[in-house]
Amino acid sequence: MTDAELQAILEYCEKATGEPWEYSGMIGDPGKLLRHFVQGPRDQIVLLSEAFAVDYAGLDNNLRFAANARTDLPAVIRELQEARAENADLKRSEKGYVERIKTVERQNREARKRLGKAIASCYFSDGYRVHCAHCGQLAARNVGPSAIIHENWCDVVSIRAFLEADDEVNR
Ligand SMILES: [Zn+2]
Numbered sequence: 001m002t003d004a005e006l007q008a009i010l011e012y013c014e015k016a017t018g019e020p021w022e023y024s025g026m027i028g029d030p031g032k033l034l035r036h037f038v039q040g041p042r043d044q045i046v047l048l049s050e051a052f053a054v055d056y057a058g059l060d061n062n063l064r065f066a067a068n069a070r071t072d073l074p075a076v077i078r079e080l081q082e083a084r085a086e087n088a089d090l091k092r093s094e095k096g097y098v099e100r101i102k103t104v105e106r107q108n109r110e111a112r113k114r115l116g117k118a119i120a121s122c123y124f125s126d127g128y129r130v131h132c133a134h135c136g137q138l139a140a141r142n143v144g145p146s147a148i149i150h151e152n153w154c155d156v157v158s159i160r161a162f163l164e165a166d167d168e169v170n171r
Contacts, residue, residue, distance in 0.1 A: 003081075003084065009077055010077045013070070013074040016070060017040040021040050021066070021068075021071070023064050035049070036060070047063060119156045123148075132150055134150075134154050134155055134156055135154035
């Protein structure tokens with residue numbers, strides 16, 4: 001059922017005499033002319049049925065249904081409208097979160113690349129040996145920076161560990 005169809009039902013409910021409606025029950029004797037009333041606010045009669053008791057139980061049920069529907073049907077429609085609105089909000093925010101996660105993941109990949117580049121270039125050579133620019137540890141002669149044994153506190157060590165752990169997670 002579309003939103004417009006729901007709204008149309010709510011509108012014809014609201015055009016009827018205001019709620020609550022009360023069913024008065026049968027007036028008269030079974031086997032003779034029976035009257036049934038549905039009363040609106042201030043004892044206004046909103047439905048009147050007069051019938052010989054061909055199907056007393058059926059008529060009784062129908063009028064009870066009509067009386068209750070005046071309150072229950074609009075209430076159910078409003079509940080459904082609220083649930084649909086809430087659902088639409090949730091879908092919108094879910095879309096927003098998915099976009100946000102994609103952005104953060106992209107930023108994370110970029111930051112990891114930059115970190116990798118930064119630790120790959122934080123060495124300098126004094127002409128003989130390669131030094132870590134951060135902790136100052138030296139490589140042996142004629143070997144590259146990967147041979148340096150860094151100080152424990154050196155950021156190169158923790159950044160490498162971070163990048164490796166992050167690779168595990170992203171694998
Ligand atoms: Zn170092």
